[in-house]
Amino acid sequence: MFTLAELTAPIIAAPMAGGASTPELVAAVNAAGGLGYLAAGYRTAAAMTEQIAAARKLTDRPFGVNLFVPGSTDPAALAEVAGYREALRPEAEQLGVALPEQIAADDEDWDAKIAALLMDPVPVVSYSFGLPTAAEAAALRRAGTTQVATVTSAAEARAAARLGMDALCVQGPEAGGHRGTHSAAAEPGTEPLLALLGSVRAAVDLPLIGAGGLGDGARIAAALAAGADAVQLGTAYLLAEEAGTSAPHRAALTDPAFTETALTRAFTGRVARGLRNRFIDRHADRAPVAYPEVHHLTAPLRAAAARAGDLQSMHLWAGTSYRAARAAAAGEITERLSREARSAGAS
Incomplete structure (x- = not known):
């Protein structure tokens, strides 16, 4: 099973649903020593499997698939x-x-996605907006898939640990896009990422991935020093050449009006x-x-x-460090941030 220790760069490209995450982005981040994710949210199971096949043609390194866990809305x-x-x-x-x-x-085609990932496993599956059932988690574990839960609090982290998750993506309030609270109705906590990493580290003994506002090497180094084993970046890749970010969204990220x-x-x-x-x-x-x-x-x-x-x-989803995003090839972005983080961590 995949572990974070296999990364030569402690950087993960966040799964960005809606088109920004592409097989090309996955492959480019992988080639630079990081881990790329495909975003299965808002896709059918068939569309998800098509993206997996496309990614496999472009990279022979481990990659991940992110699932949105369906929930229910109060009447x-x-x-x-x-x-x-x-x-x-x-x-x-x-x-x-x-x-x-x-x-x-809308149940996110959940059952069909789980069935597809059991029939043809991928190295890593992560969950946003909740957790799988115990039976689903056990089945994917038997298939050899490393499972990562997105958490926004120590309580969510403990629930994920009880279910047997292999690692946690600890998402702070600085993150762009949706907060990964396990209930859509929950008001997300405001504890900054660095403090939240400490809270989660005190609550569970699992590898942690820090996410939220980590747009440069200094912030990445700070997250690693605060207890993260790796970091997950989304906004930093929105301007990448391989990203599927729309032209208007790209323009907005560099528009001084925002x-x-x-x-x-x-x-x-x-x-x-x-x-x-x-x-x-x-x-x-x-x-x-x-x-x-x-x-x-x-x-x-x-x-x-x-x-x-x-x-x-x-x-126009964007994290608090959106001004640090740069237009470049994804591999170059990964290598630059990894190099900056090493330098900042050593100083």
């Missing part, structure tokens, strides 16, 4: 989705799209961090705690905004 929150739809309707009409009146249940990030449920119903824009400001207090229902509700609006290059209506 009271579901009842608020219709009101949010009405609040969003003027913007949708301005962009020339219709918002869905009915939203079908001066800060913000946490919001406005786009998906789950707390996520992105570049602060007018959509976040208008709807920060309106979005119900309904995931993935709000995600599906706003999907046509977000897609239309991206096509139009409307940066004020898009979800």
Whole structure:
């Protein structure tokens, strides 16, 4: 089974659902001594297996697949989705799209994904938004897959350890995109990553991966010194040549008009961090705690905004260190950050 000790660079490219993570990005990070992840979130099991096959053609090194663990939404929150739809309707009409009146249940094709990963195992599987069942975890363990749970608190870390996870990705509030809380309704903690690593290290005896706001070598070195065995970076790779980041998103990351990030449920119903824009400001207090229902509700609006290059209506996921992101080949980014971290750790 894969262990973090096999990495020659203690850097993992975070799984970024929605297209940013690609087989090419995985292969490039792997070639530089790190670990690349494919993002299975928002994909069918068939699409996931296609990406796995593509990655295997590009790299012979271990790589990971990240799964979104499906959850359930409180009926009271579901009842608020219709009101949010009405609040969003003027913007949708301005962009020339219709918002869905009915939203079908979405289990992330979970059972089919687990079955596919048991039939044709990959070296690493990580989980966001929760944990698998004990039976699923045991089956993947027997298949030889290393399993990593995303946690945002010591309590979540203890639950993951009891289930037999092999490592934990400790995600701090500085991270871009969705917080990986095990409940969509939970309000994520505010303990900074470095302190959170200490809390989790005191709670469990497992290898830890630090994630959140680690955009340069000094921050990476600090996370490693705080107890992380490796770090996971997402925003740092959004401008990579091999990333599937959209052109508008790339432009926003270097646009001086965007001066800060913000946490919001406005786009998906789950707390996520992105570049602060007018959509976040208008709807920060309106979005119900309904995931993935709000995600599906706003999907046509977000897609239309991206096509139009409307940066004020898009979800522009980014961590707090987004200004440190550089446009370059992913291998070059990995090597540079690893070199900077070694230098900072030695000083």
